[in-house]
Amino acid sequence: xxxxxxxxxxxxxxxxxxxxxxxxxxxxxxxxxxxxxxxxxxxxxxxxxxxxxxxxxxxxxxxxxxxxxxxxxxxxxxxxxxxxxxxxxxxxxxxxxxxxxxxxxxxxxxxxxxxxxxxxxxxxxxxxxxxxxxxxxxxxxxxxxxxxxxxxxxxxxxxxxxxxxxxxxxxxxxxxxxxxxxxxxxxxxxxxxxxxxxxxxxxxxxxxxxxxxxxxxxxxxxxxxxxxxxxxxxxxxxxxxxxxxxxxxxxxxxxxxxxxxxxxxxxxxxxxxxxxx
Amino acid sequence: xxxxxxxxxxxxxxxxxxxxxxxxxxxxxxxxxxxxxxxxxxxxxxxxxxxxxxxxxxxxxxxxxxxxxxxxxxxxxxxxxxxxxxxxxxxxxxxxxxxxxxxxxxxxxxxxxxxxxxxxxxxxxxxxxxxxxxxxxxxxxxxxxxxxxxxxxxxxxxxxxxxxxxxxxxxxxxxxxxxxxxxxxxxxxxxxxxxxxxxxxxxxxxxxxxxxxxxxxxxxxxxxxxxxxxxxxxxxxxxxxxxxxxxxxxxxxxxxxxxxxxxxxxxxxxxxxxxxx
Numbered sequence: 001x002x003x004x005x006x007x008x009x010x011x012x013x014x015x016x017x018x019x020x021x022x023x024x025x026x027x028x029x030x031x032x033x034x035x036x037x038x039x040x041x042x043x044x045x046x047x048x049x050x051x052x053x054x055x056x057x058x059x060x061x062x063x064x065x066x067x068x069x070x071x072x073x074x075x076x077x078x079x080x081x082x083x084x085x086x087x088x089x090x091x092x093x094x095x096x097x098x099x100x101x102x103x104x105x106x107x108x109x110x111x112x113x114x115x116x117x118x119x120x121x122x123x124x125x126x127x128x129x130x131x132x133x134x135x136x137x138x139x140x141x142x143x144x145x146x147x148x149x150x151x152x153x154x155x156x157x158x159x160x161x162x163x164x165x166x167x168x169x170x171x172x173x174x175x176x177x178x179x180x181x182x183x184x185x186x187x188x189x190x191x192x193x194x195x196x197x198x199x200x201x202x203x204x205x206x207x208x209x210x211x212x213x214x215x216x217x218x219x220x221x222x223x224x225x226x227x228x229x230x231x232x233x234x235x236x237x238x239x240x241x242x243x244x245x246x247x248x249x250x251x252x253x254x255x256x257x258x259x260x261x262x263x264x265x266x267x268x269x270x271x272x273x274x275x276x277x
Numbered sequence: 278x279x280x281x282x283x284x285x286x287x288x289x290x291x292x293x294x295x296x297x298x299x300x301x302x303x304x305x306x307x308x309x310x311x312x313x314x315x316x317x318x319x320x321x322x323x324x325x326x327x328x329x330x331x332x333x334x335x336x337x338x339x340x341x342x343x344x345x346x347x348x349x350x351x352x353x354x355x356x357x358x359x360x361x362x363x364x365x366x367x368x369x370x371x372x373x374x375x376x377x378x379x380x381x382x383x384x385x386x387x388x389x390x391x392x393x394x395x396x397x398x399x400x401x402x403x404x405x406x407x408x409x410x411x412x413x414x415x416x417x418x419x420x421x422x423x424x425x426x427x428x429x430x431x432x433x434x435x436x437x438x439x440x441x442x443x444x445x446x447x448x449x450x451x452x453x454x455x456x457x458x459x460x461x462x463x464x465x466x467x468x469x470x471x472x473x474x475x476x477x478x479x480x481x482x483x484x485x486x487x488x489x490x491x492x493x494x495x496x497x498x499x500x501x502x503x504x505x506x507x508x509x510x511x512x513x514x515x516x517x518x519x520x521x522x523x524x525x526x527x528x529x530x531x532x533x534x535x536x537x538x539x540x541x542x543x544x545x546x547x548x549x550x551x552x553x554x
Contacts, residue, residue, distance in 0.1 A: 006283065006286055006323050007323070007326070007327045009283055010286055010287075010323065010324055010327040010328070011327055011331050013286075014290060014328075014331070017294055046283050046284070049284070050283075050284045050287040051291075053284070054288050054291070056288070056291050098444075098445050102443040104445055104466075106435070106444060107468070107469060110432045110433045110435070110469070112423075112426050112427040113296075113430070115427070116295070139416045139419065139435065139437070140443070142416065142419045142420065142423075143419065146389075147423075149389050150389040153390070154389070155384070155388050155389070157383075157387055158387070158416065166375055166379040166380075166417070166482075167375075167381070167383060168375050191381070191384070192387070
């Protein structure tokens with residue numbers, strides 16, 4: 001098959017999208033399509049323009065012999081606002097209210113299209129920072145960590161409350177659960193995180209921040225560095241929160257378990273990323 | 278910006294890839310690009326040809342006024358074989374051997390590129406069947422379920438061993454753990470799976486098949502239908518396995534905990550999908 005520009009553009013778009021945050025060399029593409037570097041450079045310029053115009057993301061192009069292209073997925077401000085507004089609306093449904101002021105999230109956090117957007121929103125915040133791993137705690141945070149990790153194309157690691165025989169040696173830390181002030185324990189497989197990693201912490205829900213604080217201790221135990229903390233939803237919390245610097249996509253403002261009402265609004269994400277008041 | 282064919286092809290490729298197994302109407306594309314139906318149809322024909330030639334997947338096109346296009350991701354036989362061979366090689370590393378004959382998998386199942394391929398391989402097997410949900414058991418199966426669900430664009434549900442207060446009402450079943458013959462309990466949030474769903478069961482590792490068998494009972498409790506079972510790796514198991522019909526990507530053939538050797542080969546996936554002997 002003679003390789004035409006249109007075929008190249010389709011295949012390159014696919015190839016770059018499947019490998020975000022990875023530098024694909026110009027040489028790789030010239031070999032793949034048996035085409036001149038000048039043609040490939042033109043292709044990349046067209047893709048770059050369309051990606052930008054459509055809000056798909058940024059195609060970073062590095063010129064020169066060792067050059068190439070790297071796709072950084074993004075999401076437009078409009079899409080981000082619409083998605084968060086839609087989530088806030090869905091989360092405000094009365095029947096999501098669970099005993100203890102928790103909110104039922106498992107259906108949404110099991111929807112690929114929701115997870116893809118959550119992953120992209122969270123990743124967007126850290127595209128200028130070096131992240132080597134995404135960390136979360138089992139089990140509710142796992143789908144979010146996986147989505148963020150896929151978007152950043154870095155591994156994710158799962159801290160566990162229970163000891164599993166199939167993890168090998170682990171490092172454990174104690175932490176104070178913010179909601180009930182109990183001392184709890186969490187552990188992470190020793191070999192899952194290299195020393196000196198830059199770690200992004202994500203979770204589905206934050207009340208007192210105890211679990212997230214536990215993960216901060218865990219990162220220290222691994223001589224690693226915390227880059228940031230982002231949760232899908234934060235709960236209204238009257239006490240002293242154990243974590244002060246974090247981002248939330250959504251905020252559960254008011255919960256009335258007697259009258260079974262729940263009010264959910266946008267978290268501080270939009271303000272942090274787009275500078276809302 | 279005047280919308281050229283090249284821009285349309287790039288954006289359409291992105292749009293279709295982000296929404297696998299979803300019918301996108303011709304009308305949607307004509308409006309998005311302010312282009313004639315004939316031009317869009319030509320675009321789709323070009324994309325279809327490239328997707329097929331490159332083994333990216335199948336673009337199903339439905340002609341007529343209510344027509345459109347649907348992207349079914351795939352993976353070529355070569356890529357599938359190479360990936361499984363590579364995994365078998367990596368899993369055979371001596372230092373993966375854990376007490377009890379288990380194999381350390383958490384690093385691989387935390388790698389986005391590995392998970393994407395695992396998801397695509399498993400999904401490929403069921404593209405001609407109706408699947409409404411992917412089911413797994415917490416916590417190790419979750420990344421696999423999420424990857425398969427993303428590829429099929431259907432929700433996934435997580436069965437849990439421990440009762441979580443934040444899940445609401447649950448349905449629980451007892452099952453016999455195949456490895457140690459103990460009676461165990463697993464539960465699933467009542468509202469997470471609609472009655473009459475067609476369910477695909479996936480997990481990371483299968484020994485006696487007790488956990489998978491428990492999920493079969495769970496599906497019955499929800500008046501739903503089991504479509505198939507696929508695990509990432511099956512262990513060599515001398516006893517009577519509780520599940521007879523399943524697919525495995527990999528097979529842990531021999532484990533010698535004394536000499537610390539481990540042999541891993543391809544599971545029955547390649548034979549089932551490509552008809553190996």
